[in-house]
Structure formats: C-alpha cells, structure tokens
Amino acid sequence: MKLYLVRHGETRSIQQNLLTGWLNSPLTGTGIQQSEILADKLSSVKFDLILSSDLQGAKETAMIISNKIGALLLFEPLLRERGLGKLENQTKENRDWAQLNIENEENLTLGIESLASIHERAKIFLEKLPQLFPSAQNILIVSHNGMINQFQNIWEPTHEFTPFEFLTILEKNL
16 A cells, blocks of 8 residues: 655645644635646546545645546545644744643643644554555545654654645655
C-alpha cells in the first residue's frame, strides 16, 4: 500500500493569518488554483480512494482532486488538524507555540488539543487503514499541516515539526 499525502489548499483563515484548528474555513481563489494544480500533478496515478479530513478546506481540496481523477472520496474526522479550542479564529501573531504545546491547566481550559492526542489520532488512523482497505494499492490523503507532521513523526521519530508546503506531495510505502 502506498500513501500520497497532500495538504489542503490555502484557506481564508490562513490568508488572514488566523489560527484555524477545527474551524471550517473555505478555500481562497489561490487555494482552488493550488488544488487544481495538485489534481493535475496526481492525475497520472490510479488511486483506489481518497481519504480527506472532514474540515472545509480539506474537503474542498479533495473534491477538486476527486472530480479530476475520478477516485472514490471518503471523509475521515481522524485526519483533522489539531484542535485549538478558544484560540481558533484568533490571530497567529505573537503566539508562543512552545507554550501552546505544553500540557497544562491553562491550555486545557482553552480547549487546546494536546500533541499526544493528535499523535494518537494519527497512529489510530495508520493502524486501521490496512484493515479497512486491505486491497488498496494507492491512497491519497488530504489533510493538514499538523496531522501530516504527526505522520512524519510516526515514521521517523526524530522528525522536527516543519511547515508542510502547499503543492507538496509526500509518498510513503506502508
């Protein structure tokens, strides 16, 4: 089984430099163009299915790609970005990410999903994938920056969190 991972196109909240988390934010015109470019880049691969986060930007990206390549499209909540609770829809400016990554009472009160929780969601998804789709050879996953970094961390535990750029396609054999 081979996985192809892509990040959704630019959303309105990204364009406005807002913390997104589980906020549903539509693709911008640029995000639609990015999704169309990804669809063209991926059109030479025969995908058995596309699995996408159920959040709006990822769903829209996945639908654009699915319409181009004709693969079955399913939505999976496990593929969501890290939940940021009460910080969602607030500006990213002057945020201390190291502080937001600590499990403490303040972050719990704000409803920020812990890194351990998003990591566990990524593990559960990867563990159930071959059981649910045992005959699938090529699967496209449309997700988010944080979740894709969690997959990379599972496959390579020394992986440091890095921005996963738009239009990048990560291929991984399971």
